[in-house]
Structure formats: structure tokens, C-alpha cells
Amino acid sequence: MKVSKVLQAPVEFLYDKVLESSQFDIKQQTGRTAPSINSLSGFSYEKIFLNHQKGKITFGEVKRPRVYEFVTETDTNAFTTRWEFEQSDKNHAKVSVSEKRTSKSERQWMNDVVMGIFLHYTKRKRIVKILEGLESQYKK
16 A cells, blocks of 8 residues: 655655654653654564554664655564655655555465455555644744
């Protein structure tokens, strides 16, 4: 799944807001200060989700202000989420968010396919709301 949207905000602002969210989550989950952006690639931490499921977050490619990627691994799936930022002009940036799911068993894969049919629209809508929220923070 991939969602792209042109936002009325500079790339650096949008990228920094996304990273601030991750750094907040790292602090909340681990009790430690998050590593700097330059040393985030390869960093991992354990996370407890709202449904009490445990997972591991590992940061992949992190290149300010262009790419932000991380893998969320649970007992059943691994999700690779990638944010790409591209400055369109002085006041606009294109942000693309893609997510790829890898199931850890054939049975889980079948379940994911069926559930994906029902949840795909909801997930896309949630990502668009996140992007619009970032844009509205800049307009304030």
C-alpha cells in the first residue's frame, strides 16, 4: 500500500515532525533518550502496543530530510514502513508513505489477505489524516 500527498509545508519541517514522533515513542517505551537522527539507522527497541501485543521496532534507512524507514516486527508479521519526502517547490512537499507486510506463516498470510480487504480503506484514510495533521501544524 502506498499513499502520496502534496502538502503545503517545507520538507524539513515535515521530516522533523515525523522524527519527533518517533523520538517521543522511543522515550516513552524505553525510558531513555532517543538516539540522534544521524545514528537512528539500525537502532531497535521493544514496543508494547495498545492491544498489549509486543513488537520490535528497527530503523532502516534514515536520511534527513528525504527518507525515514522502519520495520515493526510482531510474532505474526513484519511491517516495513517507508516515508519519502520530496520538495515540490518552496512551499510544497510531496510525502509518500508505503507499507509492506510480510506474514510469518501461510495461515497468517491468508488471514492478512482477508482482513486486508476490509481494513485497506481505513488504513489509507488514517495515513491521509496523519499527513493532513502534519500540514495543519505548519499552518499554525
